[in-house]
Amino acid sequence: MYNFRLFLVFYILIIGNTSLFAQMKGVNRQNYQIHINQTDKPIKIDGIFDEEPWITAERTGKFQRVTPTDTGYAIAQTVVMITYDETDLYIAAICYDPTPGKRPIQSLRRDFSFSGSDNFMVFIDTYDDLTNGFVFGVSAAGVQRDGIESNGDNVAYTWDIKWRSAVKSYADRWTAEFSIPFRSLRYFEGSTLWGINFGRLDLKTNEKSAWAPMPRQFKHNNLAFTGSLVWDQPLKKAGLGFSLIPYTTGRATKDNQTDEKIKWEGSAGFDAKMMLSTSLNLDLTVNSDYSQVEEDQQVTNLDRFELFFPERRQFFLENTDLFASLGKSGVQPFFSRRIGLDVPVIVGGRLSGQMGEGWRIGVMDMQTGSKGNTPSTNFATAVLQRQVFSRSNIVAFFVNKQVTGEYIDTLYSGSRYNRVAGFEYNHASPDDRWTGKAFYHQAFYPGATFSAATMSGSIVYATQYLRVTFDNSWVGSDYVAEVGYIRRTGYFETSPGLKYTFYPVGSKILSHGPSAYFDIIMDPEFKMTDRQTQLGYTIGWRNRNQLNFRISEQFVKLNRSFDPTNTGGIKLVSGSEFNWISANISFSSDTRRVLNFKVGSGYGSYYNGNKLTIVSSVHYRFQPYGSIAITASYNNIALPKPYSSAKLILVGPRLDLTLTDKLFITTFAQYNDQIDNFNLNLRFQWRFAPVSDLFIIYTGNSYTGDFINKNRGLSIKISYWIN
Incomplete structure (x- = not known):
C-alpha cells in the first residue's frame, strides 16, 4: 500500500510536468527583452553615466511592484542599462527615491541581508535554463552582495568573486554601476540569449519591485520569471582563469580542564580555483584551515534525536548545491559537516x-588525517544531473566513505567503508506553481539488507492564495549513511499541509490566513509512534509587523528511554506513550526600524508534565556602522517526581561593528545553563584587498556558575587572493 502511494505521487509529478511541457519556456521571456551591444569605448566605474555606451544603450521599461501588492507600477522607479566589451559585463542603474529621508542601510558588511537595506539586485540566468544562475547587487551605501543560484530560487551568498561597483547618491536618486568579468561567470560559449531580471528594494515606500513582473508569493530572485537578455553576437570563450588563495595561520590554545600548558601551532595551505571552460570549474584545497569560521548558534536541546547545525566553512559552501540538495530535510545522504570537523583536512x-x-x-x-581514535578517511561524492522538460531534472549520485588509516582501538569492529547511491527526480513547473521531489537511495556496507534504503515522494502546489503540500517517506531500519544526516531510521511518514492567505483591500492588514499541518510516523509494522496536528493563523500588517498563533496536539511512543529535559535525569521508559496539547503565540515587529524585536511564548502539557517557553530577540542598528542584538530563551519544564524538572536559560548577546566596508569586529557570547557552558567568540576581520583577509579570533568556554574558564584559544589567519 505504501509503495503504491509513493508511486502515485511520482506519477502525478511526471504527468503534471509532461502536461506543462508544451508551455512557453519562461513566463516573461517574450514580453520582457533587453538588447545588449558590444562597445569598444572605455567605461569608468564611478556611478556617473556620461560615457557614450550609456548614452546609446537600450533602457528598461517601468519596474512593476512585487510587494506589498503585485499589481501596478512601482512608486520608486528604476531604470537599467547594460553593455559589454571583450572582458567585462557592465550594468548601470538609476534608482529614483521619491520619499524624503535617510536611506535605510543595515551595515557595511559584504553580502548584507536583503530586507535590511535599500538595494538594487541583478539576477542572471546564464545557462538559459530557468534554474541556475548568478546574483549581483549593491546597497544604497555601495556594499556588494553576490551569490550563485540553483534550483530556481536558492542563492548561496557565500560565493565571492572579484568584481567592481560604484554608487553615487543624490537627493532624489542614487545610481549604481557594475563591472563583472566574464571570467567570473559560467556560461556556454556561443550563447546569444540569457535570462535576466533586475530587482529593487525601497524600504521607505515598503516596496519591492522588478523589471520582469512576478507574483508576490515567490522570491525576488526566482529565475522562472526572468526576462530575456538578447546579445548582439554569439559569446566568445572567456579563456582559462586561475586564482590562488594562499593562507597562513597561527594559534595558541590552553585547556584548563587538563592543566596542560599553552599549545602553540602554525600551519599554511592554499585554495585554488581554475576555470576549465566557460561552464566548468575546478576548486582545490590543501591543508585546509577553518579557524575564522564563526561559532554555531546554540539552541536549547529538547529533542530525542541529533540536532542539525548548518555548514559554515567556505569551501563546503561554494558551488555545492548539487551535493547539499540531495534527499530531504532529515534524510540527507551527504552532509559536509561529517568531513573534517574534528580532524584535519589534508587535501x-x-x-x-x-x-x-x-x-x-x-x-x-x-x-582527512587522523586524530585521537579517528583514523584518516577518504570522502568521495559524485552527482550527475540532467535537465528534463522545462525546469525539472533527474539526478544520479554516489557517496563513498573509505577508512584509509588504521583504527587505534583494536577492539573496534566497525566497517571500513560506507556507500550510498541513488536516483532523484526534482520537479518544477514553468510558472513554479507545482514543485516536488521523488527519490530512492540505497546504502551499501557489510551486511546491508534491502531495508538499508530510503525513498520519498513530495509535491507542493502554491498560488498567491493557496499552498498545499504532501510528503510521503520511508526510511529503512538498516539505512546507514555515515556521510549524511539521518535524523532517525525505521519508519514510514506521511505529512500533508494546507495554508490559505487572504489579502484585504484598503486595510492596514496586508494579509492573514489559517494553516493546518498533520504528520504521522509509523514503525515497520505500521504501528503509530508519532503524531502531530498543528493549526495556526498568521496576520501580517503593511508596516511589516506580524502575529502568529499556533495550537498543537502531539502523540509520542518512545522508541528508547528519554529524559525530556536532556539534563541527565531519570529517563522515561522506552515504549511509554504520551499525548499532549500546547499553544504558542509570537509577534515580530517592523525590521525596517533601527530598533526591532521578536517575542513569543508557549504553554501546555509536555510528556508527563508541563512546559512553559518564552523566547525573544531584540535588534538595534546604529546604521551603517553596526548593530547590537540579544536573543534569549527560557524553558520551564515541570515533571512529577522522581523525574527531573528544569528551568533552562539560553542567552546570546551579539555586537557587530562594520567600521568601514573593509573592517569588521564581531563579539558573540552564549550562556547556556543546560550544558553548563558560557562561550565567548570575538572576531576581527580586515579585508585589505578584494577577497583577501586578515582574521584575529578569540574563543573561550567557561562554566555558567562561577565562570571559571574551561579552555581558550587565540588564532591569527591571513589569506590573499592572487589571480
Whole structure:
C-alpha cells in the first residue's frame, strides 16, 4: 500500500510536468527583452553615466511592484542599462527615491541581508535554463552582495568573486554601476540569449519591485520569471582563469580542564580555483584551515534525536548545491559537516559546472588525517544531473566513505567503508506553481539488507492564495549513511499541509490566513509512534509587523528511554506513550526600524508534565556602522517526581561593528545553563584587498556558575587572493 502511494505521487509529478511541457519556456521571456551591444569605448566605474555606451544603450521599461501588492507600477522607479566589451559585463542603474529621508542601510558588511537595506539586485540566468544562475547587487551605501543560484530560487551568498561597483547618491536618486568579468561567470560559449531580471528594494515606500513582473508569493530572485537578455553576437570563450588563495595561520590554545600548558601551532595551505571552460570549474584545497569560521548558534536541546547545525566553512559552501540538495530535510545522504570537523583536512578537490546543454556535474573528493581514535578517511561524492522538460531534472549520485588509516582501538569492529547511491527526480513547473521531489537511495556496507534504503515522494502546489503540500517517506531500519544526516531510521511518514492567505483591500492588514499541518510516523509494522496536528493563523500588517498563533496536539511512543529535559535525569521508559496539547503565540515587529524585536511564548502539557517557553530577540542598528542584538530563551519544564524538572536559560548577546566596508569586529557570547557552558567568540576581520583577509579570533568556554574558564584559544589567519 505504501509503495503504491509513493508511486502515485511520482506519477502525478511526471504527468503534471509532461502536461506543462508544451508551455512557453519562461513566463516573461517574450514580453520582457533587453538588447545588449558590444562597445569598444572605455567605461569608468564611478556611478556617473556620461560615457557614450550609456548614452546609446537600450533602457528598461517601468519596474512593476512585487510587494506589498503585485499589481501596478512601482512608486520608486528604476531604470537599467547594460553593455559589454571583450572582458567585462557592465550594468548601470538609476534608482529614483521619491520619499524624503535617510536611506535605510543595515551595515557595511559584504553580502548584507536583503530586507535590511535599500538595494538594487541583478539576477542572471546564464545557462538559459530557468534554474541556475548568478546574483549581483549593491546597497544604497555601495556594499556588494553576490551569490550563485540553483534550483530556481536558492542563492548561496557565500560565493565571492572579484568584481567592481560604484554608487553615487543624490537627493532624489542614487545610481549604481557594475563591472563583472566574464571570467567570473559560467556560461556556454556561443550563447546569444540569457535570462535576466533586475530587482529593487525601497524600504521607505515598503516596496519591492522588478523589471520582469512576478507574483508576490515567490522570491525576488526566482529565475522562472526572468526576462530575456538578447546579445548582439554569439559569446566568445572567456579563456582559462586561475586564482590562488594562499593562507597562513597561527594559534595558541590552553585547556584548563587538563592543566596542560599553552599549545602553540602554525600551519599554511592554499585554495585554488581554475576555470576549465566557460561552464566548468575546478576548486582545490590543501591543508585546509577553518579557524575564522564563526561559532554555531546554540539552541536549547529538547529533542530525542541529533540536532542539525548548518555548514559554515567556505569551501563546503561554494558551488555545492548539487551535493547539499540531495534527499530531504532529515534524510540527507551527504552532509559536509561529517568531513573534517574534528580532524584535519589534508587535501580536497571539487569539479562542478555544466557539461553541454542540460547536463550538470559535481565531483568532490576529500582526504582527512587522523586524530585521537579517528583514523584518516577518504570522502568521495559524485552527482550527475540532467535537465528534463522545462525546469525539472533527474539526478544520479554516489557517496563513498573509505577508512584509509588504521583504527587505534583494536577492539573496534566497525566497517571500513560506507556507500550510498541513488536516483532523484526534482520537479518544477514553468510558472513554479507545482514543485516536488521523488527519490530512492540505497546504502551499501557489510551486511546491508534491502531495508538499508530510503525513498520519498513530495509535491507542493502554491498560488498567491493557496499552498498545499504532501510528503510521503520511508526510511529503512538498516539505512546507514555515515556521510549524511539521518535524523532517525525505521519508519514510514506521511505529512500533508494546507495554508490559505487572504489579502484585504484598503486595510492596514496586508494579509492573514489559517494553516493546518498533520504528520504521522509509523514503525515497520505500521504501528503509530508519532503524531502531530498543528493549526495556526498568521496576520501580517503593511508596516511589516506580524502575529502568529499556533495550537498543537502531539502523540509520542518512545522508541528508547528519554529524559525530556536532556539534563541527565531519570529517563522515561522506552515504549511509554504520551499525548499532549500546547499553544504558542509570537509577534515580530517592523525590521525596517533601527530598533526591532521578536517575542513569543508557549504553554501546555509536555510528556508527563508541563512546559512553559518564552523566547525573544531584540535588534538595534546604529546604521551603517553596526548593530547590537540579544536573543534569549527560557524553558520551564515541570515533571512529577522522581523525574527531573528544569528551568533552562539560553542567552546570546551579539555586537557587530562594520567600521568601514573593509573592517569588521564581531563579539558573540552564549550562556547556556543546560550544558553548563558560557562561550565567548570575538572576531576581527580586515579585508585589505578584494577577497583577501586578515582574521584575529578569540574563543573561550567557561562554566555558567562561577565562570571559571574551561579552555581558550587565540588564532591569527591571513589569506590573499592572487589571480
